[in-house]
Amino acid sequence: MRILLIEDDAVLGAAVRDQMACDGHSVDWVQRLDAGERASADVPYDLVLLDLMLPDGRGLPFLKRLRARGDNTPVIIVTALDQVSDRIDGLNAGADDYLVKPFDLHELSARIGSVARRYGGNPNPIVTHGPLRIDLAARILHRDGRPVSLTAREWVLLEAFLARPGQLLSKAQLEEKLYAFDAEVESNTIEVHVSRLRKKLGAEVIKTERGLGYRLGQA
Numbered sequence: 001m002r003i004l005l006i007e008d009d010a011v012l013g014a015a016v017r018d019q020m021a022c023d024g025h026s027v028d029w030v031q032r033l034d035a036g037e038r039a040s041a042d043v044p045y046d047l048v049l050l051d052l053m054l055p056d057g058r059g060l061p062f063l064k065r066l067r068a069r070g071d072n073t074p075v076i077i078v079t080a081l082d083q084v085s086d087r088i089d090g091l092n093a094g095a096d097d098y099l100v101k102p103f104d105l106h107e108l109s110a111r112i113g114s115v116a117r118r119y120g121g122n123p124n125p126i127v128t129h130g131p132l133r134i135d136l137a138a139r140i141l142h143r144d145g146r147p148v149s150l151t152a153r154e155w156v157l158l159e160a161f162l163a164r165p166g167q168l169l170s171k172a173q174l175e176e177k178l179y180a181f182d183a184e185v186e187s188n189t190i191e192v193h194v195s196r197l198r199k200k201l202g203a204e205v206i207k208t209e210r211g212l213g214y215r216l217g218q219a
Contacts, residue, residue, distance in 0.1 A: 001046035001116060001156065002176045005029040006036040006062075007078065008054050012101070016049065016078075019105040023112075024152030026179045033057045040066065043176070045073050047112060052079040052090070060093050067094040074115045078103070113137055120163040127162055129216070132201060134162070141201075148200050153178055157193055161206065161216040170213040190214075 003020055007013040008031040020027045028043065030036050033054045040048065048066075052059035063075055076097040077090045087098045096115045099108060117125060117136060125137035133142045139155055141148045150158065160169060160177050174190050194206055194214060204217045 001025045001112075001159075002043065003027045003047050003049060003112075004036065004039055004043070004045045005049045006033065006054065006059065007031065007049065007051045009051075015105060016108065019109060020112075022152065023109050024154075024156040024178075025112075026177065031055070033059070033062050036062060037065075040071070040073070046177070047115065048073055048075045049108075050075055050077050050095075052077060052081055052086075060089060063090075063093045063095060074119050076108075076111060076115060078108070110137065116159070116163070129162065130202070130205070130218075132205070134158075136162075143201060150197075150200065153193055154197055154200075157190075158197060158201075161214070165216050168209055168213050168215045174214070 003025050005013060005016055005020075005027050007016065007029065010031075013029050013031065017027045017029050028039055028045075030039055031054070033056050036048075036050075039045075050059045050063060059077065059079070063077075066073065066075070074096045075094065076099060077095045078099045078101060079086070079090075080101045082100045090098045096118070097111050099111060113125070113136060125135055127134045127136060131144045133145075135141070136159065139150075141150060141158075156177050157174060160174060171190050178189070178193075194208075198206055207215050207217045209215060
């Protein structure tokens with residue numbers, strides 16, 4: 001997933017960014033709301049991690065503006081504000097989850113996965129597709145009953161296809177899932193990852209639409 005992290009704490013921000021990278025996600029990290037506003041207007045993010053106390057303002061008005069313009073991007077609030085009233089305000093403003101600092105980074109990963117599955121239309125972490133049985137929460141995959149090991153980036157691509165079954169995903173859309181603003185993207189990266197996925201999962205799992213992109217094959 002492509003994630004926007006709005007967090008001014010340098011230590012926490014770096015830890016979250018590194019954890020998300022280990023999970024295979026790309027993260028654009030900004031430390032001010034105005035930078036978050038610009039980023040969210042320019043990039044179709046899959047999820048936003050939002051602190052509520054930023055140097056240039058509060059996170060809740062940002063969230064309300066996001067929802068007011070019809071932006072349904074999932075938002076998880078990560079904040080030190082731990083009163084019940086704060087949680088209620090955040091959820092009522094349109095947040096999908098609310099996590100109080102300090103928190104375990106693995107819990108954050110689990111909550112991100114849970115929110116992503118809900119938006120994908122299937123909150124069940126167990127997905128079957130032809131000979132594949134996929135546990136999205138635990139990132140465990142079996143093909144014909146045999147375990148298959150995927151890299152973090154291969155998982156991200158597979159999850160992108162599973163979230164949009166039958167829909168065409170362009171090379172640019174898939175690159176956005178894997179790379180942050182400042183990352184250098186090699187021209188054949190997507191082709192390489194797709195080729196590796198086909199070898200592991202079966203040649204028919206991912207279909208190529210020449211010159212257009214890729215889509216999930218029929219189960």
